[in-house]
Amino acid sequence: MTELVPLPSPRRWLALAALTLSVLIVGLDGTVINVALPTMASQLPATSAQLQWIGGGYLLALSVAMLPVGLLGDRYGHKRLLLSGITLFGLASLGGALATTPVQVITARAVLGLGAAAILPLSMAILPRVFAKDELPKAIAVWTAATALGMPVGPVVGGWLLDHFWWGSVFLFNLPVAVLALLAGLWLLPHDEPRATTAPFDTLGTVLGGLGIVSLVYGTILIPGDGWTSPPVAASLAAAVVLLTCFVLRERRAAHPIVDLKLFADRRFLWGSLIAVFVNFAVMGILFVVPQYLEAVLGNDSFGTGIRVLPLIGGLMAAATASESVVPRLGARTVVPLGMLIMAIGTLLGATTDTSDGYGFTALWLALTGLGFGLAVVPATSLVMGALPEGNTGSGTSLLETVQQLGSVLGVAGLGSLLGYGYLGRLHTAGLPGAAADAARDSVSGADAVAAQLHDPALAAQAHEAFVHGMNLVLLACGAIALLAAVLAALFLPGRSTCSRTVARSAAEHAQSVA
Structure with missing residues (x-):
């Protein structure tokens, strides 16, 4: 090799x-x-x-x-x-x-x-x-900033x-x-x-994992239109549970598994991955609701909306610069919970948004959230990368990215449902014609269109208040998730001495390989 x-x-x-x-x-x-x-x-x-x-x-x-x-x-x-x-x-x-x-x-x-x-x-x-x-x-x-910047x-x-x-x-x-x-x-x-290998490819594991993921993602795609309890969604999610359970059992017993589940026995990989999933879950929820708020409630176009989300990336870049010096001094077990706590403060501050608040308030809590995001995800990902065996980094990163992707998909589905619950709970369409009521209930932009057609500014104001209420529920959930992740990171991430020994051992191995 x-x-x-x-x-x-x-x-x-x-x-x-x-x-x-x-x-x-x-x-x-x-x-x-x-x-x-x-x-x-x-x-x-x-x-x-x-x-x-x-x-x-x-x-x-x-x-x-x-x-x-x-x-x-x-x-x-x-x-x-x-x-x-x-x-x-x-x-x-x-x-x-x-x-x-x-x-x-x-x-x-x-x-x-x-x-x-x-x-x-x-x-x-x-x-x-x-x-x-x-x-x-x-x-x-x-690398993390580049993946986040594109969104x-x-x-x-x-x-x-x-x-x-x-x-x-x-x-x-x-x-x-x-x-x-x-x-x-x-x-x-x-x-x-x-790599010189004659090991057979795990076809059965690939099929079970693939079908399980298809069932899970397909079910979540149907949720916005059909609801969590509809027969197609329930059947798809149930099939996902069965298939993914079979996949895990297969991978634990296979001589040459498609992914090495033993990686989860390493605390760095297990807790680093879970923290990364929690962080991405919250960030995807934020990126799901905030652009809609900036466009529908504050009245920005697509270009202006994208520009106004950039404080999140600015906070991330600031954290990336700071983490280079902070993590070696304090250790990941201190920096990651601190990052999650800052992220929680940012999102919980965002959960107090009112329709009368301007963009300046949004920029403030987005920047705080991005700062916490960067402080948490960079050292957590570094821990995961440090746990991967040198010859199998691809399998390890695939496992990490897959878990994060599925967490993000479920997060958007769950938080999207929470947004809809909050929005519909505050929107009253009793006096509207059937088609107009359906359009208004479908989305806040639909309510704006109906209000413009009917020359009804009160409907638009009510829809904006309802959407902000739903958004605040989503941000409240994201803040709670960030707080939970902060507690778990403080309790279970490897201590500074453990990480220092790992880094020192890796540095020594690297020096020997260069020599």
Whole structure:
């Protein structure tokens, strides 16, 4: 196997730029499409169900493919599969831009999901091959910021493109970025050779895991329209429980499992992963409700909304800079709970939002939340990376990314239901015609449209108050989750002495390998 020796300075930072560029386009693509859906509905044209699967097809492909791709990377080379994923992502973007029917767009989005499934875990798996242990947390911070940056910037890019070009430009935009990431990766990333192994591939485990994830994600996709108790949702989630239970039993007994569940026996991997899941759960809830608030209640367009979410990223970048010096002095067991506590303060402050509050208040609590996000997720991810065996980083990062992805999917479904509960509980549509009442109850933007048609400012004001109430419930839940994570991190994360011994041992091993 190729020896994992970090690249000499300053090339490692250029390599990091190539990796962050690849994950940035994934983050952008995950949200940019939402801005284009109304345009697609009118110009393709596409039905509501087809619009749902433009997003759902991507999510299903991403969730299913992410689990086995890490093992494939460990066997056949991280760089090789990462570049293949970037290439697939670029070709699918071109296909989406040239699509003329909704089915073609759905297909392109599914292929984009496959490409993204290779990019996310394998770009993370390459980081330890490029950076030594002492620089790895800083690299993880930059990588994390790039993945997070794409989410709020996506609507900014999408809004600008749709103002100047046709809807296919939101796909075409990915192509030059993918080409640049591919060329940079070819030139800068360390070369790797396939691992010499004759071990059989765990086909049964792959099928069980894939079907279980499909059932889980499919069920959550149906929740907004059908509700948690509808027969299709209940059947899908029940099947997911059965299939994923069978998957875990299979992986525990298989001689060559697709993922090594023994990683969870390491406290660094177990609690680092759980903290990362909690953090992403809360952040996805925030990114689900805040753009709607900025657009529907405060009256910003897509471009302005994306710009106004950036304080979250600003806080994250500040935390990334601070964590480089703070974590070595205080230890992850202190910094991670502190980060979660700051994140909880930010979201709980946001949960006091009133319709009369302006953007300045939102920017304040978003910045606090981003600061806590960065202080928590960077050292937690560093702990996870430190627990991965050198030859199987791809499998470990795939497992981490899959768990985070499923947590995010369930988080958006659960918090979305909480938002709907709060919104509908405060919205009164008794005096409206049937179709108008349905539109108003469907979303706050629908209520605004009905209010404009009926010249009823009182309905719009009531809908805004109802939405803010629902948003505050979501932020309250996110704050409670952050507080719970802070307590768990303080109790169960490895202490500073344990982490110091691990880092020292890793540094000694690295020095021996270089010598």
